[in-house]
Amino acid sequence: MSDSLLRMHQVQVVRGRRTVLAVTDLAVDADERVAIVGPNGSGKTTLLLTMALLLQPSAGTVQVGGEIATRANARALRRRIGLVFQDPMLFRGSVRDNVGMAPRFNGIARDERERRVTGWLEDFGIAGLADRRADRLSGGGAQRVALSRALVMDPSLLLLDEPFAALDPATRASVAADLVTWLGATSGAAVLVTHDLGEALAFGGTLGVLSGGAILQHGPAGEVMARPSSFEAARLLGVENLLPGRFVRDDRSVIVLDGWGEVRVGGGVADVGEAPVALIRAGAIRLLPIDRPMPEGWSGLEGHVSEIGPMPASNRVVVRRGDRTLVVAVPWSRGWLPAIGETVIAAVPPEAVHVVPGGSGGVA
Amino acid sequence: MSEIVQGIGEAWQLLISGDPEVWSIAWLSLRVSLSATLIALLIGVPIGTVIALHEHPGKTAVVGAVHAGMALPPVVAGLVVSILLWRSGPLGQWGLLYTPSAMVIAQAVIATPIVTGLTYAAVSGLDPRYRLQLAALGASGPATAWALLREAHVALIAAVVAGFGAVISEVGAAMMVGGNIKGQTRVLTTATVLEVNRGHFATAIALSTILLILVYAVTLGLTIVQRRR
């Protein structure tokens, strides 16, 4: 615990009478990469500003490098932290002036400053822009400047507040790739907050789910994606099928999904109460013609195809039974694609079924 | 109507002929108003910035007071400064009343709340993330203030223009603390009033024209600064 680079403990931020952030315990290790995904208004920026020691929490402590942040030492501790907002927030002056700000504020001699600035501009491929006016840059160029500016002091923690949200997809990919390359080459830690799950996943490492100011789930990205801990987390993590049902055996190995029938549960059961919900990702389901035998141990849900639409790299097929629907992703390259109206079997492997408590699941 | 045409003609004549009295009056106007504006800047910009950057329970009251100060009638400023500078007043020993310095003081009193209020508005109007970004970059308090003022420079120049415009066009306080003494404290506005009282309307228009040219020249210069970068 004590070797965490950053640790938030029992942190609360209260605005007026509303608690906008309540983080019981969150640690970032020295070389960890953390992506926090959360919808608008979930407290992402508040979380990031608290981590940046720019916002004094109403309760609790934030430790940086084992040292508890106070009003007195915040400025010194902040030297170890770089911050990039969604908008580049560049100041009047040239690109060089902007990237050189932190060294200047920290009293670094001119020669050393120039050396560092030039180095970072080269690393981000914008050395040619050094003497351009910062307010005349393209969106991608400006965000690269903002990144260089945040990194020029070699921070041990880089904080990113949706830094790519304002960029067009192509630029976003290119800037993000540069950032990931840099992150791979450094021992520093980085925290990214975003509303975009894809961006969070591309960041890699640890994934956190933020909702209503609380971190619902936090762990290795693959683990979190595979086993959302709650209904709300599953929703935010993009699980397409959240199907209510009830257990029929004490060992909870089979769940009867409302309107669909029995499904074997092999993906684990979170501590559920009265209203269990089965989570099944669209990509884990296979569609079979009605007369085709199912793989051993899988469960079959019968329905008819009501809708077919494109998704990245797959077709999105909606299978309907009564008023219930199931979303299935059929990859373009393989798999059988039925016609609309055709009756099909949606085959579900038990390990793809994960059961969580129902309801909103968020923190009140 | 004819007075206006005649007056503008007279203004050109006065300017071209280089009438020493008119030039000295115009120069004094410029000197007094620029000095007052500079003092107002030196006082108003830091105060406005501090008000904008600090949150405290009394902030609304403080901002309200500054805004009221922006509406301070020049004659009230003139009266208060006169009373302070009277021979029998607390600052009487300085002997400043009826000197250009007294006019500078009175006009600075008028311009300072204007500059303060507009600086406050300029800095408050910035995206709050600029300030957070500066703090994240390790800027000290003064460095933060300086960078934010640079960011707000367009609105700040507007504050300077407003302050300068208020004082150079002002007549009540200039008359009261300056006394409109020929060759000493007569400025374009008080000279204009005097010429109106003397019935020399064309001359009054000529002086007004010179005042407008002066105001235009100064504000044009400030606008050039404002639009740069």
Add this chain to the structure above:
Amino acid sequence: MRGITRRVALVVMLASVMVPTIARAQDATPVAAGEVILATTTSTADSGLLDALAPLFLAETGLTLKPIAVGSGAALEMGEKGEADVLLVHSPAAEEEFMANGFGTDRKTVMYNDFVIVGPEDDPAKIADAPDAAAAMAAIAAAGSPFVSRGDDSGTHNLEKKLWKAASITPDGAWYVESGSGMADTLRIANEQQAYTISDRGTWLAQGDAIDLPILFEGGKALQNIYHVILLNPENGERINSEAGAAFMAFLLEPETQQVIAEFGVEEFGQPLFTPCAEDSCFAPATPEATPAA
């Protein structure tokens, strides 16, 4: 960086404009010597007479004249508080009270001009035929014709009040307007409303074609406007410069200055605005009832 350099240059430029202003004022600081503050009336200042006299005074005495133009009432107030060194005023009754209270040590007649009653061309109150000024005022009141008063306790206002008193009239009603302004403004207000008013001749002449109010009544001792110079009692305020005040009093009364006063305004208006009167004998009984002006 270049931006900063330019900004520094701008500040230096502004400072170079400002510092001399302050410094020059500091040079002029010696209150005891070098200048004399004259509290006087707007009519003398507006006429330009003091602007003409100041350089002569400076040449003769080395003292800088600082005429502060306020109403006679305010000028006497300034004298009482020691905010001036010497007074040039025209409000005889108030001046006498001032002297009686010991605020002045010496009071001398300098010059006079006269007041005139002006009004609309057709003279609705028929004051042109009045036997004296008080009767003219009574006629205006009786006819209910509009009358604009200065209403500012100036010498002119005091004279007007004296005339109402002599006519046993308390002016009141819609016809009686108080402008609260100086003489020139009051004349223009009267012109707009085609009302009667009382003005000193100099200010009336200065308005020229700007106003369309002919003189309807003039002459008579009651309309004489006598200017006195008053030397202040040094006890009124510790910073009163009595020597400088006395120097200005002496300057006003010497024959050369009196000659300048006699000729002042002839060039512009074709007639003098003031009649010099250093000798009190000006107003001896031998003085004709009607002034010869106009």
